[in-house]
Amino acid sequence: MTLLSELQALLGASHVLTGEDAESYVQDWRRRYRGAALAVIRPGSTEEAAAAVKLCARHGAPIVPQGGNTGLCGGATPDGSGSAVLLSTARLNRVRAIDTDNDTITVEAGCVLQAVQEAAAQAGRLFPLSLAAEGSCTIGGNLATNAGGTQVLRYGNTRDLTLGLEVVTAEGEIWNGLRGLRKDNTGYDLRDLYIGSEGTLGVITAATLKLFPRPVASCTALLTLDSIDDAVELLSRARAGFGASLTGFELMGGDCLQAVVRLFPQQRLPFEGESAASPWFALLELSDSESEEHARERFETVLGEAIEAGLVKDAAIAANVAQSKALWHLRESIPLAEAELGKSVKHDVSIPISAIAGFVHKTNALLQARFPGVRHVIFGHLGDGNLHYNVASAAGQTESELLALQSEIYGVVHDSVQAHAGSISAEHGVGQLKRDELPRYKSAVELALMRRIKRALDPQGLMNPGKVLQA
Numbered sequence: 001m002t003l004l005s006e007l008q009a010l011l012g013a014s015h016v017l018t019g020e021d022a023e024s025y026v027q028d029w030r031r032r033y034r035g036a037a038l039a040v041i042r043p044g045s046t047e048e049a050a051a052a053v054k055l056c057a058r059h060g061a062p063i064v065p066q067g068g069n070t071g072l073c074g075g076a077t078p079d080g081s082g083s084a085v086l087l088s089t090a091r092l093n094r095v096r097a098i099d100t101d102n103d104t105i106t107v108e109a110g111c112v113l114q115a116v117q118e119a120a121a122q123a124g125r126l127f128p129l130s131l132a133a134e135g136s137c138t139i140g141g142n143l144a145t146n147a148g149g150t151q152v153l154r155y156g157n158t159r160d161l162t163l164g165l166e167v168v169t170a171e172g173e174i175w176n177g178l179r180g181l182r183k184d185n186t187g188y189d190l191r192d193l194y195i196g197s198e199g200t201l202g203v204i205t206a207a208t209l210k211l212f213p214r215p216v217a218s219c220t221a222l223l224t225l226d227s228i229d230d231a232v233e234l235l236s237r238a239r240a241g242f243g244a245s246l247t248g249f250e251l252m253g254g255d256c257l258q259a260v261v262r263l264f265p266q267q268r269l270p271f272e273g274e275s276a277a278s279p280w281f282a283l284l285e286l287s288d289s290e291s292e293e294h295a296r297e298r299f300e301t302v303l304g305e306a307i308e309a310g311l312v313k314d315a316a317i318a319a320n321v322a323q324s325k326a327l328w329h330l331r332e333s334i335p336l337a338e339a340e341l342g343k344s345v346k347h348d349v350s351i352p353i354s355a356i357a358g359f360v361h362k363t364n365a366l367l368q369a370r371f372p373g374v375r376h377v378i379f380g381h382l383g384d385g386n387l388h389y390n391v392a393s394a395a396g397q398t399e400s401e402l403l404a405l406q407s408e409i410y411g412v413v414h415d416s417v418q419a420h421a422g423s424i425s426a427e428h429g430v431g432q433l434k435r436d437e438l439p440r441y442k443s444a445v446e447l448a449l450m451r452r453i454k455r456a457l458d459p460q461g462l463m464n465p466g467k468v469l470q471a
């Protein structure tokens, strides 16, 4: 029997897609990568996923796991050979258990992030992972890329939110590591190997995640600032003033928000004139466990002092939940509005917060010296030292002229990241986008250890080949 007919017999023909039915799966959402697949399979249980992986292993067929296909590094797109089986987790979408005494939720990998947030809310708890793609991305994808988002400052990234995993190994065994334990020192931490492995070590099929109390009140403000140096100083004051209650600190270059309101006229900046044209904006959020009054008093005290110190030029404090949502919506619309600014060369970098202003000044200057007139489109999670540092075309430069310079621009920016002791991928992962950059910025020892782990857990090299590590 062929692999295709064996998969059909196992999963039912309607869950083995080929031809046109497979089209939307073999291309990433930004249309940067396009591949081909022998078939797209949609197992409905962990056991089915394990049996399908076993069949693929027996036939020597590569497997590409895919969740919501919202990733930004081409990690979920197969190569063009048509030999890979794309394993979609769309049908692994059950909430298996909520334990409010243990503050945990156990969900299958194909659960959409927003559905997990909603299930937690229904149980009176908070699942704090939050990102603009939350309506489509899945927990499996979040785990596989160790996603960050807007609340890392307070709650950590996906790794920090995870207690246990269930995984189908590259050879089709099921590892049930769904432990709801906050302490478990029983040897090597397999969970942490699979988190962030981008589908290259196995298929994550379920996870036990941490839940938190829901905040009683929150305050959100959009602020205008003159410089990134002022933003770093404001962050330091906000951390000192709010402590663990500071749940969000986002930084946005003026051109990013100005592009949002140009592209989506129904959205508005809560400022006029000079403030609306500010070179920098910061979005701050405080979550309080006492009361609305307590939250507001703390918020206004710290912001008032920052205004007096000249760090903040203008401030719009949300008066209610709807206004707070509108401010967050402005921030979350930036990735979509970037299209309005034209194609750009994108970088997702993290830098120690103390070095981040120096990094931006230095890298801007290096780029201007080498590629005069290119525009710097900068936004990100400043509270985590994570910037999306994107480079858009100069006036009169076509998109293809800019993209022809992509690898040179990567070189300038990533060398500068390394010189500032940073990372070339803060939260989006490596995928195929940064695979060839990795050897330049990781030591030979680190790369050799990564290869040994890959060989140990995926001896046939069938799990998502060509992603993260070069062949």
Ligand SMILES: Cc1cc2nc3c(=O)[nH]c(=O)nc-3n(C[C@H](O)[C@H](O)[C@H](O)COP(=O)(O)OP(=O)(O)OC[C@H]3O[C@@H](n4cnc5c(N)ncnc54)[C@H](O)[C@@H]3O)c2cc1C
Pocket (backbone or CB within 6 Å): 064, 065, 066, 067, 068, 069, 070, 071, 072, 074, 075, 076, 089, 109, 130, 131, 132, 133, 136, 137, 138, 139, 140, 141, 142, 143, 144, 145, 146, 147, 148, 149, 150, 198, 199, 200, 202, 203, 204, 205, 335, 336, 427, 428, 431, 464, 467
């Ligand atoms: C508008 C927008 C905003 C975004 N904002 C953020 C942000 O703030 N922070 C952030 O970190 N990311 C962000 N992202 C990127 C993206 O949403 C995340 O990387 C997300 O975690 C990917 O989830 P997914 O289900 O779509 O995964 P996919 O795109 O389907 O896959 C991503 C990678 O994970 C692997 N994978 C998927 N599921 C599994 C599984 N079950 N087992 C093993 N491997 C698997 C795939 O093979 C691939 O390598 C954003 C994306 C968009 C479009």
